[in-house]
Amino acid sequence: MSENKTTLTDAVHDLLRKAIIEQALKPGMRLPEDTVGEQFGVSRTIVRHALVRLEHEGLVVTRRNRGAFVAEPSRDEAQHVFEVRRCLENDVIRLLCQRMPGSGYDRLEAHVRQEEAVRGKDGPVSIRLAGEFHVLLAELTGNPVLTRYVSEVVLRCSLIMSLYARSHSSDCAVDEHSQIIAAIRTGDAQRAIEIMEHHLGAVAGRAELAAQPDSIQSILSHYGKELAQ
Amino acid sequence: MSENKTTLTDAVHDLLRKAIIEQALKPGMRLPEDTVGEQFGVSRTIVRHALVRLEHEGLVVTRRNRGAFVAEPSRDEAQHVFEVRRCLENDVIRLLCQRMPGSGYDRLEAHVRQEEAVRGKDGPVSIRLAGEFHVLLAELTGNPVLTRYVSEVVLRCSLIMSLYARSHSSDCAVDEHSQIIAAIRTGDAQRAIEIMEHHLGAVAGRAELAAQPDSIQSILSHYGKELAQ
DNA sequence: CGCAAGTAAATTGTATCCAATTGACTGATG
DNA sequence: CATCAGTCAATTGGATACAATTTACTTGCG
Numbered sequence: 001m002s003e004n005k006t007t008l009t010d011a012v013h014d015l016l017r018k019a020i021i022e023q024a025l026k027p028g029m030r031l032p033e034d035t036v037g038e039q040f041g042v043s044r045t046i047v048r049h050a051l052v053r054l055e056h057e058g059l060v061v062t063r064r065n066r067g068a069f070v071a072e073p074s075r076d077e078a079q080h081v082f083e084v085r086r087c088l089e090n091d092v093i094r095l096l097c098q099r100m101p102g103s104g105y106d107r108l109e110a111h112v113r114q115e116e117a118v119r120g121k122d123g124p125v126s127i128r129l130a131g132e133f134h135v136l137l138a139e140l141t142g143n144p145v146l147t148r149y150v151s152e153v154v155l156r157c158s159l160i161m162s163l164y165a166r167s168h169s170s171d172c173a174v175d176e177h178s179q180i181i182a183a184i185r186t187g188d189a190q191r192a193i194e195i196m197e198h199h200l201g202a203v204a205g206r207a208e209l210a211a212q213p214d215s216i217q218s219i220l221s222h223y224g225k226e227l228a229q
Numbered sequence: 230m231s232e233n234k235t236t237l238t239d240a241v242h243d244l245l246r247k248a249i250i251e252q253a254l255k256p257g258m259r260l261p262e263d264t265v266g267e268q269f270g271v272s273r274t275i276v277r278h279a280l281v282r283l284e285h286e287g288l289v290v291t292r293r294n295r296g297a298f299v300a301e302p303s304r305d306e307a308q309h310v311f312e313v314r315r316c317l318e319n320d321v322i323r324l325l326c327q328r329m330p331g332s333g334y335d336r337l338e339a340h341v342r343q344e345e346a347v348r349g350k351d352g353p354v355s356i357r358l359a360g361e362f363h364v365l366l367a368e369l370t371g372n373p374v375l376t377r378y379v380s381e382v383v384l385r386c387s388l389i390m391s392l393y394a395r396s397h398s399s400d401c402a403v404d405e406h407s408q409i410i411a412a413i414r415t416g417d418a419q420r421a422i423e424i425m426e427h428h429l430g431a432v433a434g435r436a437e438l439a440a441q442p443d444s445i446q447s448i449l450s451h452y453g454k455e456l457a458q
Numbered sequence: 459c460g461c462a463a464g465t466a467a468a469t470t471g472t473a474t475c476c477a478a479t480t481g482a483c484t485g486a487t488g
Numbered sequence: 489c490a491t492c493a494g495t496c497a498a499t500t501g502g503a504t505a506c507a508a509t510t511t512a513c514t515t516g517c518g
Binding site for chain 1: 468469470471
């Protein structure tokens, strides 16, 4: 745990992830190993390892002998990610209604105050804080496995929003975060889940996931794959 | 998808994973990169990438400059994995009660018949089939993201069982699988979840997770970390 | 002018090589 | 005798070099 001095691979991994969710690296953009490598002053080996991890996290896709690209999730994939996120966050709420740790509400309210401090500004800070609220909820369950999965889907949702949403404006989100805290405090899991569903529904709704036509391959996939040999 | 000819890294990855969950590689066992490499006739580079992936899946842990080891989850970690598994499988049931695909019940029943065919034999085949039933349930939701997470926790549970359970005997398990199918068929999610909880509870119970004293570090962690510098 | 084949450049897949860190052994010292 | 410093073997962290594959461009032909 504490004996792990961060390694170069970790550093590159974190930087790339940050760059992706902050939209510095846009979906579909190529990530050639040596380009990234000389940018950070490390060799391809490091970049490769980082890319392998990012692929596992769903932020990057690699095509054999073609290289790595920032993930460009189709609307179908996006819906799958959102669905899993709803499931996981509801599970988090159920657990927290059973066992919220002592310092839990203090930490949550401190976080909401942070969010309120940057209300209105639509910068990367606001986006990051909005995501971290949900990760914090997961952390309070005391279950690192659950926390990791929630982190992953939250990050992927950030990427999805950057692809499909017209605006990241999270004005109402902060209020809803407060409402979720309040509902958990009363121990009413069902009500908390309803608010969470509404909250995530609003987020997903902004992504217009069902409105516009899907990607070419998703459409053509209904016409059979016989030609693919 | 279909254009991905399997790469060497994939092959080694699969082999190692299989070896781990079949207990050929026992928890705590060292996995030196060059030893594994010459065993499979590939270089360290390949093994390294495979180990990175396995670490992400929670089947191996790597200690900085010390190398990789087959994961040896503490009882605490084991409980976390089981908890996430319960959450995810309940989510799967909720989704399936809403939208079971047409061929779903046929595939499930075919699988149960396979399990019944090897009933009694406690070999690796029986263990594998028991796990695959749960992965099949997840697949039927049509959500690949959810399927991947379920697969991961199911595999980790296999590893945990190999560590803590006295016997892998899954005689009753097959019957419970049938009961779960029946409950989903009636659309009664609540009842299906109860059976699933009981089913997983029985599995976890066999692991005696709460009975015996925990690991040393888990105990000592309550005595402060000042000495860790 | 369009299409197919062939070739070259670019990029990944894999192997090998050097450096840095760790753990164990040895020996000295209070 | 226990403890600590110093050295050495073993193994990983990281970089470079080579091979294989893909893509894009060019060229030739109908």
